[in-house]
Amino acid sequence: MAVLGVLVALSVLLEIISAASLGVVSTEGGLVQGQNLLLGFSRYMDVFKGIPFADIPGRFEKPKSHPGWSGTLKATQFRDKCLQLNPFMTIVSGNEDCLYLNIWVPHIGSVASNMPVMVWxxxxxxxxxxSFGANFMGTHLYxxxxxxxxxxxxxxxxxYRVGTLGFLSAGDSTLPGNYGLWDQQAAIAWVHRNIQAFGGDPSNITVFGESAGGASVSFQTLTPHNKGLIRRAITQSGVALCPWSVNRNPRKYAEELALKVNCPTDSGMADCLxxxxxxxxxxxxxxxxxSSPDDPFVDNLALTPVIDGDFLPDDPSNLFHNTADIDYMAGANDMDGHIFTFYDVPSINSPLTFTSVDEIKRLLGAFTKEKGTLGFENGFSTYTLDWGSNPSQETIKKTAVAIETDYIFLIPTQAALYLHASNAGTGRTxxxxxSEPNRMGNxxxxxxxxxxxxxxxYVFGLPYSTPLMYWPKHRTLSGHMIAYWTNFAKTGDPNVGDLRxxxxxxxxxxxxxxxxxINSKMDAGYVGQKLRLRYVNFWTSIFPNLPSIYSE
Known part of the structure; x- marks a missing residue:
């Protein structure tokens, strides 16, 4: 027993001595030190929280380089989020000093070197x-x-800056907008310049994001300002072509906001703001x-990117030549639109409340109004083709969600995939x-x-970090997604990498x-072709070619 005890003590000592860590890292702003975690035998991770990638931003200005610091920055705490409203539009929280990033560096067997980098x-x-996401059972989503x-x-x-400080635009050079996109770009450029010191490969950066983050990733690949910085990109439920991604009349909202804060709406507006x-x-x-079926919630989203002639020199649909050599992976969730349908058609969420065909007609009418009766009739026949003479409540509710999912997320994503593929040089698509069912929907x-x-x-592995909240099938799904996402980041091919x-x-x-x-039941047969072809055909071929009777 004594010999065994000595051997155990010796192995522990060797483990401590051989602990893999970057220690103090030298960056362009100064020295930083994170926290070193022991994950398992010969498995360590350095975690850096709150490294500044830019200075405190000037109001409605592009981010500037950080002046640096003396001594060693202890990067062990997440920093404040950027100033923002809560979802109920009642409370402001956050800070203007918010341009920080966090880095997780795994050392599996040896200290990290020349590793692929995924920027979220x-x-x-x-x-x-x-940057860290909602708190979820003691861990953060991101x-x-x-x-x-x-x-x-x-x-x-x-x-990155959000809301007024991130995206307010007067539609001219006095308040050009897109400050949040410039923040993201500054962070990507910082990673490109500094990640080698953390064991990363600056020539292999994958940018990925979801919803407005997915649209942001899309914008970052389309702008000429990122030439040569991004190797691959993943957009989840959001692209630059989404109807909510670009505000084409930002001046209107800027003037409304100016009046709220007692600023003029003439040439003095920007200075006052x-x-x-x-x-x-x-x-x-x-x-x-x-909102209502006639006035959908998605139309209320006004603090968004703009075509400013700088970050976005043209309409996003005309900038896909800039993505020719970027590998691209994109998709949507099968009921992505449910979150919006919840606002527009409240009856959708109650098994006891009747959702009427009239509500479906009003919702579709709102999304097709620029084409008038012809647009609505073509759309209604497309979405009710399989209804039969007496559709069930489930069928009607699912149709409402399908209309919102297609219009807001899925069809724009398909259009982005097509434009990427048709402009591709070396980039793969x-x-x-x-389609994994929502766990609360049951x-x-x-x-x-x-x-x-x-x-x-599933992408961030919560079924592993909070196992009591999930079934084994959810860990299976999370494993699949981590495999596809990280294989893609390594090789540009989701099938080729370290994970099966x-x-x-x-x-x-x-x-x-x-x-x-992608879902927890998937096997080799889960490959399809021409996703939702009838609906894609309506929105991308039939609808645009109908005569317009209305425009903003």
């Missing part, structure tokens, strides 16, 4: 969110530990939470469709599929349009 951009309608360790990649999450208290500006940047909505943001928990996958995922081409359906 959070969603939140360009109004909410932070905690990069599981993804970094299981996928053997470096994970970076970043903060710059001198207004930032919390007052943030609180004024509300969107209406009331991959399409997915996420109680009163057995028909509910994957709601908006349902994919995030359940199905071979074919590329999406301009003629093939193949996709992978």
């Amino acid at each position: 951009i959070y969603g939140g309608a360009f109004m909410f969110g932070e 905690n990069g530990q599981e993804l970094a360790e299981r996928g053997n990649v470096i994970v970076v999450t970043l903060g 710059k001198m207004t208290d930032p919390k007052v500006l943030t609180k004024a940047g509300t969107v209406s939470l009331t 991959y399409s997915y469709f996420f 109680y009163n909505k057995p028909w509910l599929g994957a709601d908006h943001a349902d994919d995030l928990q 996958t359940p199905a071979t995922w074919p590329t999406f081409t301009s003629t093939g349009h193949k996709f992978l359906e």
Whole structure:
């Protein structure tokens, strides 16, 4: 027994001595030191929280380089989120000093070296969110530990300005807008310049994000300002072509906001707004939470990117030549639109409340109004083709969700995939469709599929970090997604890398349009072709060619 005790003590000592850590890292701003975690035998991770990638930003200005610091920065705490309203539009929280990033570096067997890098951009309608995500059973949603360790990649999450301070635009050079996009770009450039010191490969950066974060990733690949910085990109439920991604008349909202804070709407507007208290500006940047089938909630989202002639020199649809050599993976959830239908058609969520055909007609009418009666009639016949003479309540409710899912997320994503594939040089294109049913839907909505943001928990490995909240099938699904996502980050091919996958995922081409359906039951047969073809055909071919009777 004594010999055994000595051997155990010796092995522990050797483990401590051989602990893999970066120690103090030298960056362009100064020295930083994170926290070193022991994950298992010969498995360590360095976690850096709160490294500044830019200075405190000037109001309605592009981010500037950080002046640096003396001594060693202890990077062990997440920093404040950027100033923002809560989802109920009542309380302001956060800080103007918010341009920080977090880094997870796994050391599996040896100290990290030349590793692929995955840079996460959070969603939140360009109004909410932070680099670490919501607290979930003691962990944070965007905690990069599981993804970094299981996928053997470096994970970076970043903060960027949202709401008024991130996206207010007068539509001219006095308040050009897109400040939040410039923040993201500054973080990506910082990672490119500094990640080698953390064991990363600056020539292999994958940018990925969801919802407004997915649209942001899309914008980052389209802008000429990132030339050569991004190797690969993944957009989840959001692209630059989404109807909510670009505000084409930003001046109207800017003037409305200016009046709220007692600023003029003439040539003095920008100067007045710059001198207004930032919390007052943030609180004024509300969107209406009331909506109806005739006035859908998605139309209220006004604090979004703009075509400014600089970050976005042209309409996003005309900038896909800039993505020619970027590998691209994109997809949507099968019921992404449910979160919006909840606002527009409240009866959708109650098994006891009747959802009428009239509500479906009004909703579709709102999305097709620019084409008038012809647009509505073509759309209604497309969505009710399989209804029969007496559709069930489940069928009607699912149709409402399908209309919102297609219009807001799925069709724009398909269009982005097509434009990427048709402009491709060396860049490969991959399409997915996420269909794991929402875990809360079983109680009163057995028909509910994957709601908006349902994919995030699996990409970030929450079924592993909070196992009591999940079934084994959820860990299986999380393993599949981490494998596809990190294989893609390493090689540009989700099938090729260190981790095995359940199905071979074919590329999406301009003629093939193949996709992978992702859920916990998937096997080699979950490859499909021409996703929701009838609906894609309506929105991308039939609808645009109808005569317009109305425009904004």
